[in-house]
Amino acid sequence: MISPQKLLHKWDKDHSLPMNLLTANKLSHTFETNLFHDVSFELKAQESIAIIGLSGSGKSTLLHILSTLLTPNEGSVSLFGKDISTMKNKELSKIKRDDLGLVFQQHYLFKGFSSKENLEVAAMLSNQSIDDELLKRLNIYETKEQKVTQLSGGQQQRLSIARVLTKKPKILFVDEPTGNLDNITSKEVKKILFEYLKEYNAGMILVTHNEEFAMDCDKVYCLEDKELRPIK
Numbered sequence: 001m002i003s004p005q006k007l008l009h010k011w012d013k014d015h016s017l018p019m020n021l022l023t024a025n026k027l028s029h030t031f032e033t034n035l036f037h038d039v040s041f042e043l044k045a046q047e048s049i050a051i052i053g054l055s056g057s058g059k060s061t062l063l064h065i066l067s068t069l070l071t072p073n074e075g076s077v078s079l080f081g082k083d084i085s086t087m088k089n090k091e092l093s094k095i096k097r098d099d100l101g102l103v104f105q106q107h108y109l110f111k112g113f114s115s116k117e118n119l120e121v122a123a124m125l126s127n128q129s130i131d132d133e134l135l136k137r138l139n140i141y142e143t144k145e146q147k148v149t150q151l152s153g154g155q156q157q158r159l160s161i162a163r164v165l166t167k168k169p170k171i172l173f174v175d176e177p178t179g180n181l182d183n184i185t186s187k188e189v190k191k192i193l194f195e196y197l198k199e200y201n202a203g204m205i206l207v208t209h210n211e212e213f214a215m216d217c218d219k220v221y222c223l224e225d226k227e228l229r230p231i232k
Ligand SMILES: Nc1ncnc2c1ncn2[C@@H]1O[C@H](COP(=O)(O)OP(=O)(O)OP(=O)(O)O)[C@@H](O)[C@H]1O
Pocket: 031, 032, 035, 053, 054, 055, 056, 057, 058, 059, 060, 061, 062
């Protein structure tokens, strides 16, 4: 059978296959109590989907499930047309490494390393190069030689975004990317992410409390009363 990766590359070339980047099918998850049930939706190329909702409603948990970090109690997630629960570890690891870009609330940066070293790891793993223009636009070019521990919260956040985009992933999972940022920087981050989707034919699932950013996405869902309700 043709692998999801090959299928994706073929699809990238001719665009004749109507393929979802991601399909969520009747997802349900419970920690202490049930957070949500029956969550279903689709993400297509160049599409941005925002998920909003009260703090503690389960948005990050849902993002962890969608990005393969957490197994849902019920339901399934398909990436590039294939249910991830049926994938072999190797296949899933390759997709995670090459095609998924995760920007989460806790920045998983290598703390003892400099900004540049953090970017180099991403560039090396994915055979890409560091984009200095991107760093300049994110206003972190000057921090290249600084250690991560010497960066402000907002600088770390922008470095996480730069590191993820360096990989050139097909699906971005972004949790509160503008949480620590001022208005002007937030707008620039938003612009960079939307431009990235167009340029690389990628899709994005964004969790945010920033209503303006959410409403600029193609679709908006609200996680409320344990359900994911479409509001745009
Ligand atoms: N690993 C875990 N084990 C147990 N409970 C958890 C775990 N992760 C999250 N929770 C609980 O699940 C609920 C939803 O958490 P989640 O982080 O998904 O919320 P959120 O909507 O992202 O909130 P916020 O907007 O504050 O980021 C919370 O009550 C949280 O305490």
